[in-house]
Amino acid sequence: MASKQPDRRSFLKRGAALAGGLSLGAVEPLIPQTAPSDQSAEGQSQEIPDYSSDELVAYGERSRHVTSKRIPHGGRDSPDDFGLVFHIAAPLQDSVGVITPSALHYFGTTRGSIVPDIDPAQHRLMIHGMVDRELIFTMEELKRLPSVTRLHFIECAGNRSSPRATTVQETHGMTSNAEWTGVLLRTLLEEAGVQEGGTWIVAEGIEEVKGASSLPTAKAMDDIIVAYAMNGEPLRPQQGFPLRIVVPGFEGILSVKWLRRIKVVDRFYMTYNDYGHLRQDPADAALSYQIGPKSVITYPSGAQQLPGAGFYQISGLAWSGGGAVSRVEVSTDGGESWEDAEFQGTPQRMAHTRFNFNWNWDGSEVELQSRCTDEIGQVQPSRADVREYWGRPRDGSGGVRGQDNSIQPWRIESDGSVHNAIS
Amino acid sequence: MRSLKLLPVLMLAGAGSLLAQSPTYGVGRTPTAEEVRAWDISISPTGEELPPGSGTAAEGAEIYRQKCARCHGADGAGRRAPRLIKRDRGPDANSWSLGRILPIRSPYSTTVWDYINRGMPLNAEGTLTADEVYSLTALLLSWNDVIEEEAVMDAQTLPMVIMPNRDAWAHLPDWAPGQPRLEGYPYGRRGGGGGG
Numbered sequence: 300m301a302s303k304q305p306d307r308r309s310f311l312k313r314g315a316a317l318a319g320g321l322s323l324g325a326v327e328p329l330i331p332q333t334a335p336s337d338q339s340a341e342g343q344s345q346e347i348p349d350y351s352s353d354e355l356v357a358y359g360e361r362s363r364h365v366t367s368k369r370i371p372h373g374g375r376d377s378p379d380d381f382g383l384v385f386h387i388a389a390p391l392q393d394s395v396g397v398i399t400p401s402a403l404h405y406f407g408t409t410r411g412s413i414v415p416d417i418d419p420a421q422h423r424l425m426i427h428g429m430v431d432r433e434l435i436f437t438m439e440e441l442k443r444l445p446s447v448t449r450l451h452f453i454e455c456a457g458n459r460s461s462p463r464a465t466t467v468q469e470t471h472g473m474t475s476n477a478e479w480t481g482v483l484l485r486t487l488l489e490e491a492g493v494q495e496g497g498t499w500i501v502a503e504g505i506e507e508v509k510g511a512s513s514l515p516t517a518k519a520m521d522d523i524i525v526a527y528a529m530n531g532e533p534l535r536p537q538q539g540f541p542l543r544i545v546v547p548g549f550e551g552i553l554s555v556k557w558l559r560r561i562k563v564v565d566r567f568y569m570t571y572n573d574y575g576h577l578r579q580d581p582a583d584a585a586l587s588y589q590i591g592p593k594s595v596i597t598y599p600s601g602a603q604q605l606p607g608a609g610f611y612q613i614s615g616l617a618w619s620g621g622g623a624v625s626r627v628e629v630s631t632d633g634g635e636s637w638e639d640a641e642f643q644g645t646p647q648r649m650a651h652t653r654f655n656f657n658w659n660w661d662g663s664e665v666e667l668q669s670r671c672t673d674e675i676g677q678v679q680p681s682r683a684d685v686r687e688y689w690g691r692p693r694d695g696s697g698g699v700r701g702q703d704n705s706i707q708p709w710r711i712e713s714d715g716s717v718h719n720a721i722s
Numbered sequence: 723m724r725s726l727k728l729l730p731v732l733m734l735a736g737a738g739s740l741l742a743q744s745p746t747y748g749v750g751r752t753p754t755a756e757e758v759r760a761w762d763i764s765i766s767p768t769g770e771e772l773p774p775g776s777g778t779a780a781e782g783a784e785i786y787r788q789k790c791a792r793c794h795g796a797d798g799a800g801r802r803a804p805r806l807i808k809r810d811r812g813p814d815a816n817s818w819s820l821g822r823i824l825p826i827r828s829p830y831s832t833t834v835w836d837y838i839n840r841g842m843p844l845n846a847e848g849t850l851t852a853d854e855v856y857s858l859t860a861l862l863l864s865w866n867d868v869i870e871e872e873a874v875m876d877a878q879t880l881p882m883v884i885m886p887n888r889d890a891w892a893h894l895p896d897w898a899p900g901q902p903r904l905e906g907y908p909y910g911r912r913g914g915g916g917g918g
Binding site for chain 2: 380381425427432433434435436440443444445486489490491492501503507508509511515517518521522559560562564566567568569570571573574575577578579580581582583584585586587588589591592620621622675676677678679680684685687688701
């Protein structure tokens with residue numbers, strides 16, 4: 300920080316320029332001094348925020364004018380009476396592109412959890428059980444191994460829409476998408492040597508409740524990442540710092556955080572987390588683990604307001620646990636007719652994909668829907684289709700059983716207000 | 723990508739020796755037996771990892787009063803923390819109708835032991851002795867009419883307890899990459915339907 304403060308505004312702008320990638324070696328002002336007349340330009344606040352040098356230089360803060368935030372999900376307070384944090388939903392209504400900022404990534408735990416404060420220098424990962432060589436790794440050792448960086452969504456099995464929900468944050472906010480970096484679990488398991496009959500693994504965290512989940516070894520050998528970074532920096536504490544697994548396309552509870560141990564075993568272990576997801580109906584159970592094809596329009600979405608008739612780019616997110624999204628269709632007439640949306644970027648496997656659809660709104664009441672198809676040919680069903688599958692009237696009310704990957708309708712009224720159109 | 727998909731299939735078919743190869747990177751070290759013992763708190767449905775120790779519902783009642791009742795209620799009906807005793811649904815009630823209550827819904831008694839051991843009591847997790855965990859497990863199973871009040875729970879008897887849901891839960895179908903989870907689910911349908 301300069302010892303004298305001739306002009307805080309120019310300092311602010313210089314900070315922004317530095318953050319934009321200009322050379323740090325330059326000492327002289329990097330941009331011309333701002334003319335006084337610019338300071339009163341429309342939309343520019345006259346009040347200068349009191350940023351500290353940490354916020355400007357060491358670790359950047361977002362603008363105080365950006366207020367997008369997470370909310371507790373499902374009517375359960377977080378933190379609760381015990382200080383435990385349960386489920387917190389991401390503000391998908393504000394999302395652009397496919398990356399969920401780390402600070403806005405959804406968060407969920409089964410029992411609730413007090414986020415542990417782990418010193419990575421002390422942290423260890425143990426691989427044991429039905430292996431030829433039990434192994435224990437430091438974080439440094441894990442980072443020496445061949446790494447992968449992949450985009451993957453994580454979604455809570457409880458990410459369900461409902462007629463009571465208003466915004467897309469409430470209907471779909473328990474999913475997020477990040478760029479994860481780490482070692483394939485397969486690499487570690489091959490290093491340890493999985494023994495014959497080791498058909499399951501139990502992954503366990505080090506937090507106070509030692510959350511653990513059973514996973515098929517087939518998935519572990521396919522694409523599970525033992526991740527130490529997200530979105531270009533170490534995992535956030537709520538996301539498992541310093542180490543977690545990311546189980547691409549599977550229900551979020553299986554992506555065990557604060558990972559300390561993987562035990563190779565010969566059966567489903569029925570941990571507490573496993574028990575919590577038990578189903579009585581085989582069809583219900585068959586829908587668990589792998590998330591179905593799913594999409595939702597994030598703009599325009601519930602509680603947003605269109606200023607009037609005219610051009611809008613409809614935009615949303617699509618994803619599937621079955622692989623990459625291969626097609627997204629949009630309907631502007633309540634599902635009567637469908638047209639292909641365009642992808643923004645190349646769809647990645649088990650990752651959010653941004654879709655856009657150019658649209659001229661004539662100002663009349665309409666219902667918007669989106670429908671995802673994935674690379675293995677699964678098509679996102681309507682709620683009516685799902686109801687019919689479960690033996691209920693197509694036009695009935697009530698929720699859907701199993702995972703809810705049904706089509707989300709948004710109704711735009713002639714005054715431009717947007718509403719959840721689920722019955 | 724093709725070999726990635728092939729490998730687990732071969733492994734499941736019993737070709738596990740394919741994986742029994744030398745380490746490629748030689749990074750990491752072998753944990754000591756003591757390190758493994760200290761960390762391995764997993765309990766299989768077979769109970770094979772259960773430690774020595776034992777307990778009864780009567781012993782559990784005193785521990786419960788001291789360490790559990792404040793949150794779960796004196797009678798297990800739940801207060802700030804979840805209910806631990808089944809709902810009264812009559813003598814012929816379906817076991818799934820009794821509530822999402824661990825010591826009655828869980829298909830295996832070992833899950834009850836494991837969760838108390840790893841997750842309770844709040845803010846003092848991991849402090850219960852094996853005897854205390856056996857005693858509390860006996861109490862909860864007795865409260866829910868799964869075992870007799872006098873039954874002694876230990877590494878031999880606990881895994882033998884038959885929970886009402888032992889065979890009443892839907893096993894997860896095998897998973898393989900690139901497969902739909904549920905054949906026949908309306909994933910192939912196109913055309914109308916609407917969202918309503």
